[in-house]
Amino acid sequence: MFTSVDDVSVRLAETGYLASPSVATTVFLADRLGKPLLVEGPAGVGKTELAKAVAEIAGAELVRLQCYEGVDESRALYEWNHAKQLLRISAGRDETWDETRTDIFSEEFLLTRPLLTAIRGDEPKVLLIDETDKADVEVEGLLLEVLSDFQVTVPELGTITATRRPFVVLTSNASRELSEALRRRCLFLHIGFPEEELERRIVRLKVPGLDAALAESVVRVVGALRAMDLRKVPSVAETIDWARTLLALGADSLDETVVRATLGVLLKHQDDVLKAAAKLDLDAL
Amino acid sequence: MTTPVAERLTSLVAALRAHGIRVGTGETVDAAQAMAALGFEDRELLREGLAATLLHGIAQRPVFDPVFDLYFPRGVGAPEPGTADRDDLRDRLAAALAANDEALLARLAAEAVDGFGGYGSAPGSDGWSSYQTLDRVRPQTLLARVRADVGARNGSSGFADRLLDDEIRRRIEAFRGLVATEARRRVAERRDRDQIARRAVAPTADRVDFLFAGKDRLAELRRTVQPLARKLATRLAARRRRAARGSIDLRRTLRGSLSTGGVPMRPVLRRRRPARPELVLLCDVSGSVSGFSDFTMLLVQALHDQFSKVRVFAFVNRIDEVTGLLEHGAADAAGLGARIQAEATLTGWHGSSDYGVALGEFAERHGDAVGPRTTVFVLGDARTNMSDPNLAAVRLITERARRVHWLNPEQRSLWGTGDSAAPEYAELVEMHECRNVRQLGALVGRLLPI
Numbered sequence: 018m019f020t021s022v023d024d025v026s027v028r029l030a031e032t033g034y035l036a037s038p039s040v041a042t043t044v045f046l047a048d049r050l051g052k053p054l055l056v057e058g059p060a061g062v063g064k065t066e067l068a069k070a071v072a073e074i075a076g077a078e079l080v081r082l083q084c085y086e087g088v089d090e091s092r093a094l095y096e097w098n099h100a101k102q103l104l105r106i107s108a109g110r111d112e113t114w115d116e117t118r119t120d121i122f123s124e125e126f127l128l129t130r131p132l133l134t135a136i137r138g139d140e141p142k143v144l145l146i147d148e149t150d151k152a153d154v155e156v157e158g159l160l161l162e163v164l165s166d167f168q169v170t171v172p173e174l175g176t177i178t179a180t181r182r183p184f185v186v187l188t189s190n191a192s193r194e195l196s197e198a199l200r201r202r203c204l205f206l207h208i209g210f211p212e213e214e215l216e217r218r219i220v221r222l223k224v225p226g227l228d229a230a231l232a233e234s235v236v237r238v239v240g241a242l243r244a245m246d247l248r249k250v251p252s253v254a255e256t257i258d259w260a261r262t263l264l265a266l267g268a269d270s271l272d273e274t275v276v277r278a279t280l281g282v283l284l285k286h287q288d289d290v291l292k293a294a295a296k297l298d299l300d301a302l
Numbered sequence: 303m304t305t306p307v308a309e310r311l312t313s314l315v316a317a318l319r320a321h322g323i324r325v326g327t328g329e330t331v332d333a334a335q336a337m338a339a340l341g342f343e344d345r346e347l348l349r350e351g352l353a354a355t356l357l358h359g360i361a362q363r364p365v366f367d368p369v370f371d372l373y374f375p376r377g378v379g380a381p382e383p384g385t386a387d388r389d390d391l392r393d394r395l396a397a398a399l400a401a402n403d404e405a406l407l408a409r410l411a412a413e414a415v416d417g418f419g420g421y422g423s424a425p426g427s428d429g430w431s432s433y434q435t436l437d438r439v440r441p442q443t444l445l446a447r448v449r450a451d452v453g454a455r456n457g458s459s460g461f462a463d464r465l466l467d468d469e470i471r472r473r474i475e476a477f478r479g480l481v482a483t484e485a486r487r488r489v490a491e492r493r494d495r496d497q498i499a500r501r502a503v504a505p506t507a508d509r510v511d512f513l514f515a516g517k518d519r520l521a522e523l524r525r526t527v528q529p530l531a532r533k534l535a536t537r538l539a540a541r542r543r544r545a546a547r548g549s550i551d552l553r554r555t556l557r558g559s560l561s562t563g564g565v566p567m568r569p570v571l572r573r574r575r576p577a578r579p580e581l582v583l584l585c586d587v588s589g590s591v592s593g594f595s596d597f598t599m600l601l602v603q604a605l606h607d608q609f610s611k612v613r614v615f616a617f618v619n620r621i622d623e624v625t626g627l628l629e630h631g632a633a634d635a636a637g638l639g640a641r642i643q644a645e646a647t648l649t650g651w652h653g654s655s656d657y658g659v660a661l662g663e664f665a666e667r668h669g670d671a672v673g674p675r676t677t678v679f680v681l682g683d684a685r686t687n688m689s690d691p692n693l694a695a696v697r698l699i700t701e702r703a704r705r706v707h708w709l710n711p712e713q714r715s716l717w718g719t720g721d722s723a724a725p726e727y728a729e730l731v732e733m734h735e736c737r738n739v740r741q742l743g744a745l746v747g748r749l750l751p752i
Contacts, residue, residue, distance in 0.1 A: 197324070
């Protein structure tokens with residue numbers, strides 16, 4: 018799919034995703050080695066966006082499995098369409114049992130769920146398994162088979178093997194430690210907060226109307242907040258929100274009043290707001 | 303792939319394994335494929351590629367980077383000989399810091415180590431020291447100059463200027479890191495690289511011994527409290543879920559089976575009463591083990607919504623309740639130890655720890671804190687300074703409490719040496735070795751009541 022790491026950066030940038038060198042390298046390797054990509058990092062740094070951007074580049078269909086506590090095989094893999102099977106049985110009253118049986122366990126009655134959808138068919142696909150850490154441990158076992166051999170076994174139909182491997186992205190917020198076995202099958206990528214220069218470019222790209230000098234100040238203030246010991250440090254998403262807010266307010270430079278009035282966009286806890294205000298020498302709120 | 307490169311890769315993997323990072327053969331093969339795909343032109347790409355294939359978590363990165371720097375160094379041998387003049391080097395360093403030019407800073411670090419880091423002359427006893435380099439170059443004293451420099455260059459940019467000092471400090475800190483890396487590289491060229499990779503690279507934060515952790519290492523540990531607490535909370539919740547189903551309630555199953563003619567169609571599972579576990583923590587906060595106690599207190603505090611009641615007592619040779627201090631101190635973890643020392647009565651006649659008196663006082667004054675639903679954790683090294691261990695008090699506590707666990711930050715082989723009363727206590731309560739965050743996480747996950 019890609020010729021070089023630079024190629025990855027350029028083409029990701031074309032879709033509006035500015036990638037750091039580590040992101041570009043790992044995406045390149047995931048494509049080359051044909052391995053799934055496990056992306057970790059704080060909320061709002063663009064883990065899910067990465068999968069979408071890759072899908073856009075490859076012209077592939079994005080198949081998404083959103084994990085949550087209690088997600089199971091019938092939600093992730095496949096399910097038989099029982100209602101339709103019942104209709105089929107009652108429609109063909111005169112048939113023998115053998116005929117009916119072979120018929121109701123055919124493709125027509127199979128409801129494919131994301132994992133099976135992703136490995137069937139010949140068109141390119143990107144499989145996004147979002148928030149893998151929210152799923153129970155049992156689901157990880159299910160993923161192991163799918164991710165290592167790209168095949169799924171349906172007892173009535175046999176084993177379905179992918180004719181074309183999808184590009185797989187798993188994301189995790191590390192609220193639970195994923196099992197070692199799953200990690201072993203993946204390339205590991207940690208997306209942290211971007212470097213100052215990159216973040217400036219991201220802000221300029223996402224909020225085009227913003228003055229360059231103001232964008233620089235915005236990024237520097239956010240950088241300073243991240244260095245503080247806060248309960249929830251602002252992420253890239255918050256930086257962009259803040260830049261948009263400043264643009265909407267028509268501020269052309271940062272000063273104490275503006276920062277104080279808009280600090281709530283960046284920080285989500287009252288303790289954090291107080292602490293940051295003290296550190297940044299803003300007058301008491 | 304050529305043999306020397308493959309050898310380089312396998313020794314890198316061996317060094318990572320020596321630091322407790324589990325890398326399988328499959329991953330090594332992946333790493334080799336990554337190297338082949340990426341080529342050797344760009345060192346940073348190679349670094350990211352190897353990290354992606356060999357590592358499994360961000361906590362391993364601080365170990366990986368220095369090891370990578372040793373096996374795939376930026377250059378070989380001494381740098382271009384620069385001027386050996388200290389003032390000149392400082393001038394150029396100040397300019398590079400002001401411009402935040404990372405490539406130039408790396409070159410200057412190499413030059414600084416070359417010019418000021420060498421010691422000894424006889425082969426075998428000579429080497430390169432980052433400490434000596436930094437002591438002579440003194441980058442931290444450049445702050446004011448760099449600030450003036452930046453101001454002159456960009457003019458005032460308003461509000462963000464108040465952040466400048468911190469930014470420059472971070473750049474200087476990064477430069478110190480570069481010097482350390484460079485010194486390690488030069489040493490490794492003279493000595494055995496594998497040995498340097500094992501000895502001179504600091505272990506991951508969760509393997510640092512509580513008793514030997516320095517100040518900044520402890521600060522680093524404190525930052526891991528919240529993520530660890532979150533992980534433990536989900537583990538506890540999962541254990542609770544599992545414990546809630548399973549055994550069959552025979553009486554209710556039979557009662558239900560009457561409607562189906564005595565055939566138990568629907569088994570009824572025993573429903574657990576939501577137990578409300580209570581937790582009591584007794585923490586030795588004397589100088590020797592205070593890092594360990596602080597960390598554990600913060601961890602338990604972060605887990606407090608898992609329990610109906612958490613009470614924390616601190617002692618040196620007298621005991622006092624500090625639960626209140628912990629609650630409103632959640633924001634200021636660093637000052638916790640000092641606040642406990644200042645606001646609670648922990649010492650009587652002298653300043654050294656005395657387990658016997660403290661435990662006796664607890665049993666006597668706060669005995670009502672312990673009931674049949676209480677799990678007690680004692681945190682400390684059981685070094686009583688030769689005084690009476692007061693086993694009777696411990697026995698009293700164990701009789702009252704549901705469980706008593708003792709977490710000892712000393713390694714097991716030292717228990718019972720010198721003034722340690724660990725073996726005596728261990729006969730009465732379960733004593734566990736708990737030397738680093740990894741062990742603590744495992745113990746807390748296993749021992750906490752559900």
